[in-house]
Amino acid sequence: MRVLVFGLLIALLAVGGVTANDSAAGAAGIGDDYFPLLGNGGYDALHYTLVLEWDEDTNTLSGTVMMDATATQDLSTFNLDFLGFDISDLTVNGEPAAFERDGRELTIAPANLLAAGTDFTTAVTYSGVPGEGVPNYYDVFARGWTRYDGGVYVASEPNGSAYWYPVNDHPLDKATYTFEITVPQPYRVAANGLLTDTRETDETTTYIWETAHPVASYLVTVNVGDFMVEQNTTASGVPIRNYFPVDIFQQSVLTFSPTPKMIEFFSDTFGPYPFEAYGVVVADRNLGFALETQTLSLFGRNAALGGRSSEEVIAHELAHQWFGNSVSPAEWKDIWLNEGFATYAAALWFEHTSGAKSLDNYMRGIYLALSNPLSAWRFVAPGSPPKDDLFNYGVYVRGAWVLHALRLRVGDEAFFDILRAYYDRFQYGNAATPDFIAVAEEISGEELDTFFDGWLYAKIVPDVPELGLSATLPTPSGG
Numbered sequence: 001m002r003v004l005v006f007g008l009l010i011a012l013l014a015v016g017g018v019t020a021n022d023s024a025a026g027a028a029g030i031g032d033d034y035f036p037l038l039g040n041g042g043y044d045a046l047h048y049t050l051v052l053e054w055d056e057d058t059n060t061l062s063g064t065v066m067m068d069a070t071a072t073q074d075l076s077t078f079n080l081d082f083l084g085f086d087i088s089d090l091t092v093n094g095e096p097a098a099f100e101r102d103g104r105e106l107t108i109a110p111a112n113l114l115a116a117g118t119d120f121t122t123a124v125t126y127s128g129v130p131g132e133g134v135p136n137y138y139d140v141f142a143r144g145w146t147r148y149d150g151g152v153y154v155a156s157e158p159n160g161s162a163y164w165y166p167v168n169d170h171p172l173d174k175a176t177y178t179f180e181i182t183v184p185q186p187y188r189v190a191a192n193g194l195l196t197d198t199r200e201t202d203e204t205t206t207y208i209w210e211t212a213h214p215v216a217s218y219l220v221t222v223n224v225g226d227f228m229v230e231q232n233t234t235a236s237g238v239p240i241r242n243y244f245p246v247d248i249f250q251q252s253v254l255t256f257s258p259t260p261k262m263i264e265f266f267s268d269t270f271g272p273y274p275f276e277a278y279g280v281v282v283a284d285r286n287l288g289f290a291l292e293t294q295t296l297s298l299f300g301r302n303a304a305l306g307g308r309s310s311e312e313v314i315a316h317e318l319a320h321q322w323f324g325n326s327v328s329p330a331e332w333k334d335i336w337l338n339e340g341f342a343t344y345a346a347a348l349w350f351e352h353t354s355g356a357k358s359l360d361n362y363m364r365g366i367y368l369a370l371s372n373p374l375s376a377w378r379f380v381a382p383g384s385p386p387k388d389d390l391f392n393y394g395v396y397v398r399g400a401w402v403l404h405a406l407r408l409r410v411g412d413e414a415f416f417d418i419l420r421a422y423y424d425r426f427q428y429g430n431a432a433t434p435d436f437i438a439v440a441e442e443i444s445g446e447e448l449d450t451f452f453d454g455w456l457y458a459k460i461v462p463d464v465p466e467l468g469l470s471a472t473l474p475t476p477s478g479g
């Protein structure tokens, strides 16, 4: 019966069209300059409930994803971002709703108009293999749900969430999450937030995870694997749960052991740790990246080996919990507010543990690379990275230099006051580049437009008179 009714609706829509050209249609994008189709307009997502079952042999995901939201305008139609899968059922407030799909846009026409200010719930029931039938899926860097030999990891920055669940896929619309993920035994599931319950059948276990705080969609993660869990608590009481591959458990415990001290250090430096817990998940596979997935950063096996580079990336992903996850970018072009801050935070950790000389060497080393014509071309100016190269290394290292140069210019006291005020003001929300500049000017009492223009946008890296560094004057060695 439902199938029939549904078919009828689709037939009607084929004539009328879901994307009716009326003023009550929610926008297909949230307004990001770089990515006009990311996110959607007309509603505010509050909570997602992901009830999904994973089939190990085929990597098929199937189940229902619900979104509780508030309409911010009258809605005759609204969009979610979603790619691939077969949708077998779609309801709004429990009533079947018509829908159309076009690339990343899933356009939904609820049976009744949703009036501005009302809450509604959408439930999408679907099944399929992530990425199957999606054009250019293998060109995509962050694919969301990713199968590997030992299980699954999810990495989605900036726009991979739509490859595995229907979502308002932009950091401007954060929401809380409940995950109910069913996997075959003996796999375990590690996701954002806290594990609140498990349910077993003869062959499967369902893991229920809940987040206490809203999460940007690119920071959502679900990991399936044969993990061993380490539990711990920081001095100030932040619970830590780490998910490690069984065969490198001891080594991983050792490599990640500075984490509680890092949490204390960053809490003292930036403000209190923002979330209900922290920890990491190490996928049983080497990865060329790590990702700051909220409350549970994701690493590959290679990061568990130890040494300075492991320590740096461990500090970097942790620092993102403050800068990136609690204070999230308002638009993707503001990504230096994530990467420059996390890179500088890791340098601050080494300053803390190894002394001022260590920071000075690190920053001078970066400056050389940024100013030497043989290497400078590799690094974009951090304030306006190309759309297709958002995570260019210049966003990281010159982004870190923006902060170091600011510190040299306004002095340590004003600088750390600026960081704390910025974090305090924008925590659990979003910030854009002008927001940070405004805080810096307010706290320092200085006019900093020229300073930030040079560091964020100029092709050639500015001089640093405080350290005698210059990219435009010949160096004494005549280089």
Ligand code: TRP
Residues within 6 Å of the ligand: 141, 142, 155, 156, 157, 158, 289, 290, 291, 292, 316, 317, 339, 391
């Ligand atoms: N934000 C990550 C970091 O800490 C880098 C990153 C960007 C990433 N996009 C990604 C990692 C996609 C994994 C997948 O620097």
Ligand code: ZN
Residues within 6 Å of the ligand: 316, 317, 320, 338, 339, 342
């Ligand atoms: Zn980063």
